[in-house]
Amino acid sequence: MKKGRIILMLIFENQLNNHMEFPVEAFIQDNSIQEVSVPEHWHECFELLYILEGEALQRVNANTFEVKSGDFLFLYNGDIHATYCSNNVKTRIFVLKFMPSVIHSDFLNTYGSKYLIPFLSPDYSISHLTDVQKSIIQKLFSQIESEIVTENSGYQLFVRGYILQLLGFLTREEIVLPFINSHTYAENKNLESILAYIETNFNKDLNLGDISMISNMNYSYTSRYFKQITGKNFKQYLDYVRIAEVNRLLFETDHTITEIANLCGFSSSQTLCRTYKRLMGISPSKMRNQPIQN
Known part of the structure; x- marks a missing residue:
């Protein structure tokens, strides 16, 4: 500590x-x-x-x-x-x-x-x-x-x-509106391997070109494929995975924001903070230190 x-x-x-x-x-x-x-x-x-x-x-x-x-x-x-x-x-x-x-x-x-x-x-x-x-x-x-x-x-x-x-x-009753995948097995066949690759390599300098290579699809088609299946783009998903890991490190370790940025694949602490604020609505420092009022 x-x-x-x-x-x-x-x-x-x-x-x-x-x-x-x-x-x-x-x-x-x-x-x-x-x-x-x-x-x-x-x-x-x-x-x-x-x-x-x-x-x-x-x-x-x-x-x-x-x-x-x-x-x-x-x-x-x-x-x-x-x-x-x-x-x-x-x-x-x-x-x-x-x-x-x-x-x-x-x-x-x-x-x-x-x-x-x-x-x-x-x-x-x-x-x-x-x-x-x-x-x-x-x-x-x-x-x-x-x-x-x-x-x-x-x-x-x-x-x-x-x-x-x-x-x-x-x-x-529209109380909960979860994602329901209506695509066929053939359409989904590459999704699992793509997700696994992202979640294993999120801490690296990962880009869509890497995904197209491991999925044996060309760059443009990979982008369209991911968006078609999930309704979101590759960068949005990569950011989400990285921020989920940032949250874990914020609360489970005493690493600095700069150290966490390096561990989660961000090019700098500034990039991490911008992404975090966009997705979470709060800075990572405030998230770590904000107490709940009982």
Whole structure:
């Protein structure tokens, strides 16, 4: 640790992972039973929060806001988030976490990438549900929790089915609008290898010419191909991957901004800061040092 600096260490939560037989977790946070104070952390699973009662202070990446009874929040893998509840207000929050592999669906097809879905999906959004929406979502949450707690024969199939119902309802109601890939297998055949190459070599001087070489496509077609499949261009994705790694290093190490820039493939700390501010809406220094107000 560099002398004179205090770093807020971010927690990587590895409770759920693809090595588990059934990586799903559902539970209720209740501050009348135990204090709800969940510091900044991130994980590779998706997390759904439904506020059953009361209110809480939520932080997602650089944004801090209040949530209250009836609010719903979908957190993507890699989102830096925290939840704090005041002891003066009884609060209950239903939490559902699952790895994308649980549902085996193009709805959340990652193509082997831990960055693709959050990159292509809209930024987090807080949804204020109608009474009908509350009723349906609360019922599905309760069914998922019951199956996980009882673990009766076939419970994994029921949980998977309820999660798919939940995601289908959220999509139909436009509460969550995830990226859904409608392209054929033939159209997608190079995507996985391209994503893997970017995520392995983001810390190098990477450009579209490198991608065209490893994918055996010419430069112009590679650019059109990536944009056609994802709806975004190569540079946008490379910047997103680099900034995701910047976030990890900001919170997990005491490296300087210049050191992080070098480790993440940026030509300078100035370039990192410009890119970070454009994507995150805040400077990396402020992100590292900004406390959440409880």
